[in-house]
Amino acid sequence: MSERPTAQELTEAIAEFLGGEILPILDDHRLRFRTLVAMNALSIVHRELAALPQEDDAGRRELARRIRAGEVPPGTLAAVKADVEARLQVTSPRYLDGY
Numbered sequence: 637m638s639e640r641p642t643a644q645e646l647t648e649a650i651a652e653f654l655g656g657e658i659l660p661i662l663d664d665h666r667l668r669f670r671t672l673v674a675m676n677a678l679s680i681v682h683r684e685l686a687a688l689p690q691e692d693d694a695g696r697r698e699l700a701r702r703i704r705a706g707e708v709p710p711g712t713l714a715a716v717k718a719d720v721e722a723r724l725q726v727t728s729p730r731y732l733d734g735y
Contacts, residue, residue, distance in 0.1 A: 639723065647682040651675055 641649070654675050662668040696719070702709065724732050 639727075642685075644682060644685040647678050647685065651678050651682065654678075 654671060659668065659671055659675075662671060699709075699712065699715070703712065721732065
């Protein structure tokens, strides 16, 4: 149930894009330097994310198992809504503006 792509996977994809697609076509030395600085900052973020503990989604997995089994505990809808809202705050905060 982990979110994919992870933040670490996103930073890696951005770094690969900048290094493989953008950097080779930059002729402006100032823009090339700034891109290299951005790539370095992104690699720092990537390493910091790697150092964080993995998210424990055992509670979500257990709740999903119970719902599939027809065992819906009281407060489930509110808990699921809160979980979805928290995830959207990170992945797509503008989506929540309409609600």
